Amino acid sequence: MxxxxxxxxxxxxxxxxxxxxxxxxxxxxxxxxxxxxxxxxxxxxxxxxxxxxxxxxxxFPPNFGRWELIVSGIVESLQIAVIATFFGIVLALPTGFLAARNLMPVWVTWPARALIALCRSFHPIIVAIIFVKAIGFGALAGVMALIVASIGFISKLFAEAIEEISLKQVEAVRATGAGFLSVLIMGVLPQVLPRFIGFSTYQLDSNLRNSTMVGIVGGGGIGATLFTAYQRFDFDVVLAILIVIVAMIMVAEVISTWARKVFQ
Amino acid sequence: MTVVEQLNRDWQRFTPLRRLSRFAFYLCAVAALVASLRTIEIIPEFLYDAPEQMVDLVQRMVPPDWSYLKPTLDALVETLHIATVGTVFAIFMAVPIGIMGASNVTPNGPLNLLAKFIFVTSRSVNSLIWALLFVAVFGPGPLAGTFAIAFRSIGFTGKLFAEALEEADKGSIEALTAAGASRPSTFIMGYWPQVRPAFWSIALFRWDINIRESAVLGLVGAGGIGVALDTAMSLLYWDQVAVVLLAIFIVVVLAEIIVTSVRTKLI
Structure with a gap:
């Protein structure tokens, strides 16, 4: 069986x-x-x-009748995003260098890393609320909040990029007798520049998205217009603003893809 | 061309077109910056007392009001629910759209484009704005927050999932097709094992982001710890705000530690 x-x-x-x-x-x-x-x-x-x-x-249908308001709000959002990205990059460069463990001693990287963690852990909206309290309503509070967010994001990725570089080129530059600054500019920067441009354009996109929202808590930009329209139940204006935001971000993504290709 | 001529050639790192486009990039960047700086409206009077206001804020926050800890923790649990359930919903919606957007799984141009359009729309509308829309639909509460998180996350998870699918190796898929496997079987046995690590790491990464995002949804009434924050702020109880901020900080740091350790195990 x-x-x-x-x-x-x-x-x-x-x-x-x-x-x-x-x-x-x-x-x-x-x-x-x-x-x-x-x-x-x-x-x-x-x-x-x-x-x-x-x-x-x-x-439906979306109401573009108040287009002057929409345009001025979008322009302010763009201004906030551009300025915040610029100052964010300027401040993130040194922070990222200081946080790179292969170039700096531990007592320098540790505080730099703590600063990055602090900048990253709060949502830009919460930072914006605190800045609205400190410097009042308006675009500046939004700019400051997005600068904090940009520092957190860019310097973290920048430090990681520096930690992955090849030290051979750094040694070669150092062997010619170059000082510390020359080593950074000639040995480290060329290796990380393409990736750095990548993070920066990505952060510009991200700042653009967030700059449409800081207005809800008083940080300037299209968010304030959107929130007012929402509270007045003008939902057709809300849809018009949303369409404009989506279009703006699509254009920004095309531009940043182009920039990444140029700097590859 | 003689050898000497070849040796004396001028070497250039970039082609002229590349140099031109780099220059154009720098020019546009500087122009945008200068234009923004010159036209942005800033009220300088507000800046004079900024340091005083900051000191005042810190003084009002210290010492934190620990009696507010109980409502904070309740709201925190709600935030975690919003973030987790929102991520689960998002994945349910993002997987089919991601399959639709991957050009090797769905060789159909218009469908790919439609998926890309859904991703861009989902990502460009901010979570707070999604929350506003869903508060109008479902009324205030965590339900609106969950949907806001879900719709906001479709773009991110779906786009990364589609990219992972497009990078999948063709070998095993061709083997399955040759064995006569149907399209669903090809997907489950050919593509899925290849993208599984990427899938879990995308889901975890988004969960980490969603915890941060769901903490602020309450500001527009969509539930979670943001409601506790909003209540304390509207009443100007800054010592209670300090407790809420501290709670958010600890949860975000914990979530990041968990995600990092799970990811290293998974991959």
């Missing part, structure tokens, strides 16, 4: 992964629990869909 147990067990080509399955079940259970905790229910979703339909109906 040949039963199934006598035969050698067939090896499955694709064995089931029980750990992953249990993990997915646990994740699904968590989602259900969290939704219950947050008071999410089908009923609320249904009511929300009705609201959503009315909301969308009021959004």
């Amino acid at each position: 040949t039963s199934a147990t006598d035969q050698p067990r067939r090896r499955a080509a694709f064995p089931p992964n029980w750990r992953a399955r249990i993990g997915f079940v646990l994740l699904a259970l968590y989602v259900v629990y969290a939704c219950a905790h947050m008071g999410v229910s089908l009923e609320r979703l249904q009511v929300g869909m009705e609201h959503g339909q009315r909301f969308l109906a009021r959004m």
